[in-house]
Amino acid sequence: MKTFAELGFPGRLIAVEGLDGSGKSTQIYLLKRWLELQNLKVYFSEWNSSDIVKAATSKGKKRELLTPTTFSLIHATDFADRYERHLVPLLRAGYLVLCDRYIFTAFARDVVRGCPPEWVRGIYNFAALPDLTFFFKADLEVSLQRILDGRPQLKYFEAGMDLRLSTDPYESFRIFQGRMLEQYLAMSTEFNFLVLDANQLVEAQQNMVRELVGRRLDLGKFRQAERLPARPSKETPKRQKTVVQEVAE
Numbered sequence: 001m002k003t004f005a006e007l008g009f010p011g012r013l014i015a016v017e018g019l020d021g022s023g024k025s026t027q028i029y030l031l032k033r034w035l036e037l038q039n040l041k042v043y044f045s046e047w048n049s050s051d052i053v054k055a056a057t058s059k060g061k062k063r064e065l066l067t068p069t070t071f072s073l074i075h076a077t078d079f080a081d082r083y084e085r086h087l088v089p090l091l092r093a094g095y096l097v098l099c100d101r102y103i104f105t106a107f108a109r110d111v112v113r114g115c116p117p118e119w120v121r122g123i124y125n126f127a128a129l130p131d132l133t134f135f136f137k138a139d140l141e142v143s144l145q146r147i148l149d150g151r152p153q154l155k156y157f158e159a160g161m162d163l164r165l166s167t168d169p170y171e172s173f174r175i176f177q178g179r180m181l182e183q184y185l186a187m188s189t190e191f192n193f194l195v196l197d198a199n200q201l202v203e204a205q206q207n208m209v210r211e212l213v214g215r216r217l218d219l220g221k222f223r224q225a226e227r228l229p230a231r232p233s234k235e236t237p238k239r240q241k242t243v244v245q246e247v248a249e
Contacts, residue, residue, distance in 0.1 A: 003129045004091050011091035012217055013128075015102035017184065018136035019177045020158050021143030022198045023205070027136060028100050030206045031213065035096060040222045043090045047101035050078040061157060068113035071157075075106055076123045083127060096222050103127050104191065108183035112176065113163065132216060133191060134209060135184060138198035140174050 004013050014031070018024035028044070035042045048057060053074050060066040066074070090097055103124040110120045138146075147154065156162065159169040160176025188195055194212055196205055213219070 001125075001127075001129050003131045005131050007128055009091045009128075010094040010221075011097060012131040012222075013087065013091060013097045013099060013102075014132045014134070014213065015099040015104070015130040016134045016136065017101060017104050017193070018198060019138060019140070019143050019180060019184075021145075021147040022136040022138040023146065023202065024134070024136045024198070025100050026202060027134070027205055027209055028098050030202075031209055032098055034206075034210055035098075035213075035219070035222075038219065039224050039226075040219060041093075041095045041224050042098065042222075043086070043095045044098045044100070045082055045086055046099070047105055048075060048078050050081040052081055053078045061155075066157070066162070068110065068115050068162075071113065072106065072110040072115050072120060072123070075110075079103065079106070079124070079127070094222065096217075096219075099130070102130055102133070104133070104184070104187060107187060108180045111183055112160075112179045129191065132213065133193050134212075135188060135193040135195045136198035136205070137181075137184075137195055140177055140181070142199050143177065144170065144173060 004011065014028075016024040016028045025046075032042055032044050048054070057066075057074055057078075060070070060074070087097055087099070106120055106124060107117070111117050144154075147158075154169045154173055159173040161169060161172050163172075163176060165175045166172040184193075187193065196208055198205065
């Protein structure tokens with residue numbers, strides 16, 4: 001598998017990965033705002049956001065109907081739709097594309113749910129690799145606390161309750177996310193993840209992200225063309241008729 005740069009695309013794709021509650025979404029949002037303030041061409045996309053599967057996914061989750069295979073195929077459909085209609089065209093147009101989760105989420109989550117690794121990777125073999133992949137490595141207790149700070153309880157699938165790992169959702173979360181962490185760390189060398197300590201303060205992490213992006217990408221290439229002010233018309237404006245003249249005619 002090659003990166004978009006290696007395939008000759010003028011744009012670059014930056015992806016963030018991490019456990020639920022790792023703070024990756026906050027970091028990519030801050031990065032997006034920083035890039036936009038520099039007048040760069042930026043596009044953002046997130047996991048499970050395609051309109052063609054959003055309703056089905058929501059209904060399946062609420063009714064707890066999704067099997068590991070169904071879950072995997074729905075997310076693959078979501079990714080393929082966004083990849084073909086948004087990511088690739090904008091990368092060809094020279095944009096910086098930011099992705100909150102990429103194919104590595106499936107490689108980790110679907111395998112932990114019991115799908116064969118070769119099968120999962122085969123589903124996504126059409127996709128190029130990101131040019132930069134940040135992995136935010138947070139302690140399980142830190143991730144858990146961040147989630148609970150934002151809402152009163154864990155979500156069913158987020159905690160891995162569908163796998164019957166434990167009747168206690170908090171213990172199930174620790175087991176499920178712990179297994180995902182193992183998958184991510186095993187992939188980190190294979191896919192050249194930039195691993196950051198997500199237990200640090202938000203500002204410290206963001207400073208590191210910006211430094212790495214600025215060092216590894218020539219951001220000046222992605223600056224939007226400034227619009228020139230409109231030239232004043234050289235034509236002599238026609239004299240407007242008065243109401244009396246219009247009536248007379």
